[in-house]
Amino acid sequence: MAEDLKISKGDKSDKYRSLIPQMSALLDGENDLIANLANVCAALKEQFGFFWVGFYMVKDNELVLGPFQGPVACTRIQKGKGVCGASWNESKIFIVPDVEAFPGHIACSSASKSEIVIPIIRNGTVIGVMDVDSDELNSFDETDATYLSEILQLISF
């Protein structure tokens, strides 16, 4: 496949809808997890310009930083801590419109203002999370939750 991403200029849903088939093509036929996670981060960053987008994977009962795009971030997160740890603990998506209002939010960067975290669930167990941060308040909603979940389904873990 061509490694150039076609960037859509429509609304948020248009952007996701244009990105998903391209992402599917990008992942197709490649079974290396790190390569695939890295390309998913790069494609999301390129399409949306997110401040930070990346993965934390469960290893030895901690979330450990995986592939990401954006500023350097904390490497390990305990279960139940921060938005990522809460998403892991409760196996649910967290949409945080204002990170300062989220008890226990872990500020890897003071520039991060809002956040969405989606648990990656396989066989009923959370094996990691996808975290997306914005430097603006209120950046994420159900549209992001729906399409980011769809993107996670494209990845073989």
Ligand code: SME
């Ligand atoms: N804010 C997250 C930590 C990860 S970084 O934002 C990249 C949290 O509260 O879990």
